[in-house]
Amino acid sequence: MIQLIRGFKDILPDEAGLWQMVEQTAIRLFTDFGFKEIRVPLMEHTELFARSIGEGTDIVEKEMYTFADRKGELLTLRPEATASVARAYIQHKLYAVDPIRKFFTIGPMFRRERPQKGRYRQFYQINAEVYGIDSPLMDAQLIFMLTTLLARLSVPEARAHINSLGCPACRPQFKEALLAFTAEAEDRLCEDCRRRRTQNPLRLLDCKVPTCREAMAGAPALPDFLCDDCRDHFEAVKTGLRDLGVDVVIDKRLVRGLDYYTRTTFEVHAGGLGAQSAVAGGGRYDGLISTLGGPATPAVGFAIGFDRLVEITALSAADHDKRPDIFVAALGEASRAAALKLSSDLSMAGILTEIDFSSKSLKSLMKRADRLQAKFVLMLGESELESGAAMLRNMGTKEQIPVPLENFAARVKEILGEA
Ligand code: HAM
Numbered sequence: 001m002i003q004l005i006r007g008f009k010d011i012l013p014d015e016a017g018l019w020q021m022v023e024q025t026a027i028r029l030f031t032d033f034g035f036k037e038i039r040v041p042l043m044e045h046t047e048l049f050a051r052s053i054g055e056g057t058d059i060v061e062k063e064m065y066t067f068a069d070r071k072g073e074l075l076t077l078r079p080e081a082t083a084s085v086a087r088a089y090i091q092h093k094l095y096a097v098d099p100i101r102k103f104f105t106i107g108p109m110f111r112r113e114r115p116q117k118g119r120y121r122q123f124y125q126i127n128a129e130v131y132g133i134d135s136p137l138m139d140a141q142l143i144f145m146l147t148t149l150l151a152r153l154s155v156p157e158a159r160a161h162i163n164s165l166g167c168p169a170c171r172p173q174f175k176e177a178l179l180a181f182t183a184e185a186e187d188r189l190c191e192d193c194r195r196r197r198t199q200n201p202l203r204l205l206d207c208k209v210p211t212c213r214e215a216m217a218g219a220p221a222l223p224d225f226l227c228d229d230c231r232d233h234f235e236a237v238k239t240g241l242r243d244l245g246v247d248v249v250i251d252k253r254l255v256r257g258l259d260y261y262t263r264t265t266f267e268v269h270a271g272g273l274g275a276q277s278a279v280a281g282g283g284r285y286d287g288l289i290s291t292l293g294g295p296a297t298p299a300v301g302f303a304i305g306f307d308r309l310v311e312i313t314a315l316s317a318a319d320h321d322k323r324p325d326i327f328v329a330a331l332g333e334a335s336r337a338a339a340l341k342l343s344s345d346l347s348m349a350g351i352l353t354e355i356d357f358s359s360k361s362l363k364s365l366m367k368r369a370d371r372l373q374a375k376f377v378l379m380l381g382e383s384e385l386e387s388g389a390a391m392l393r394n395m396g397t398k399e400q401i402p403v404p405l406e407n408f409a410a411r412v413k414e415i416l417g418e419a
Helices: 013-032 046-053 058-063 082-091 136-152 171-188 191-199 201-206 210-215 228-243 306-312 333-348 362-371 382-387 408-418
Strands: 043-045 065-068 074-077 101-110 122-131 159-164 248-250 262-269 278-284 299-305 326-330 376-380 389-394 400-404
Touching (some): 013 122, 013 136, 043 082, 046 074, 046 082, 082 299, 122 136, 122 306, 136 159, 136 228, 136 262, 171 201, 191 201, 326 333, 333 382, 333 408, 376 382, 400 408
Parallel strands (some): 159 248, 326 376
Antiparallel strands (some): 065 074, 278 299
């Protein structure tokens, strides 16, 4: 039997109701904050991700699903959405009329990481991105929107960790200090970190290897190197968050696995995720739009790991798995023929109706209605057809009421409304 690809997964119908509810909660909240949906393709030219995320990052170096298509063009299944949204902003000149844009986008991403709990090779993200606003108040509001969503979804122990990564004016001094600090510790660093020293020194700060952690214990911290503008910006983000009542951890060692970030960066960690505790991550990326050939435009955004979110929400999948309002049990050929229209009318009237058109006995139809946890069963046999009224059975109270077939859907709706 052909199985699914390692690190990929199916979202089965029992869970899908919860996924829909999470998605709708996010869409409603983001819409209320002025965000509009943008949908971007699953595949892009490899160069877009290499230039945005950065050549020296784990994602670009080791994790992308890249292949040459039949004409030899290098294409990549998107490992994230930010680069694509930025490309769309530039390509469609979305800045022309109004450079200020707020987008959200939801969908699958692909990274060839080692699969484990909370880490998949196809996973889903809920992204929010803001263009054209450099105010630190926007960063604060964005983090507030994110933590509000997690609270609405009953995510336990969610806590935002924030840091500032500075800007092209102040980061070089920090990198220099970091290189000077690690020059002496080089022989204690893992092989990856020794390579990172020359390619991507910021990543030295979040290596998980214990000897590297030890070696980096007294390393310089980014916030101590910020220029005046970056320091003021960071302070204002913190004040804004305080004003909004968002409790954050200032994490001087927080760096991110993507190169485009400037200034504010953040991650939200939550309980119940084990080693992969980041349920969301994001930050400012004021340089990306111009790097990709667009006009200089400040930007800030985040992505939530949808799979992780569903895994840790205290809401249960069973509560969001919709039960049928009505199970139609039609007995005999003539009744089934009549049930075709009657059941379709019920569905059209917005009543969740289940019918299987089978010639099973009443007993086995009732069994199926029970298994599906139908709220009502509509019984339709020859005698009901003759009398012109079907029997509606409330599966909770066991009460049975005849419902005239004339103007049927409206009558049933009324009864369901009263139940
Ligand atoms: P990221 O930190 O790479 O950021 O991913 C964001 C979130 O996606 C993570 O916190 C995690 O919850 C989830 N995630 C990442 N990889 C996996 C995986 N293999 N399996 C399951 N979940 C995963 C970004 O992608 C940036 N584009 C975020 C951003 C938007 N920054 C600015 N705008």
